[in-house]
Amino acid sequence: MDINTATVAATLIVGFLSPIIVQVSKQYVPSGWTALYSTAVSLLLSVIAVGATGGFIHTSWGVALLATVGVAQTVYAAINAALNGKTTEDVAK
Numbered sequence: 001m002d003i004n005t006a007t008v009a010a011t012l013i014v015g016f017l018s019p020i021i022v023q024v025s026k027q028y029v030p031s032g033w034t035a036l037y038s039t040a041v042s043l044l045l046s047v048i049a050v051g052a053t054g055g056f057i058h059t060s061w062g063v064a065l066l067a068t069v070g071v072a073q074t075v076y077a078a079i080n081a082a083l084n085g086k087t088t089e090d091v092a093k
Contacts, residue, residue: 003055003058003061003063003064004053004055006053006054006055007049007050007054007058007061007064008064009053010049010050010053010055011046011050011055011064011065011067012068012071013049014048014049014068014072015067015068015071015072015075016071016072016075017045018041018042018046018068018072018076019042019073019075019076019079020079022034022037022041022042022076023076023080026038038073038076039069039073042069042073043069045068045072046064046065046069049068050064050065050068
């Protein structure tokens, strides 16, 4: 595998930052679309992270994208379960 260190670091950051962005902004998304929205946000941020670090020149950029989306979705599911599907504002009230 030939993924550089910057790509690994950027995708790890995105993997843990993406669920936080989704959790804060999901109050603006219709309730039936939150899973698709979460996946789209993590995929978009992953593409940006891999592209910004020059990761697309390597042959294994797909692995980095899939790993990032997988981590982001796992973290989002854990956060969502902990908050019982509510937004962070609802929990604070």
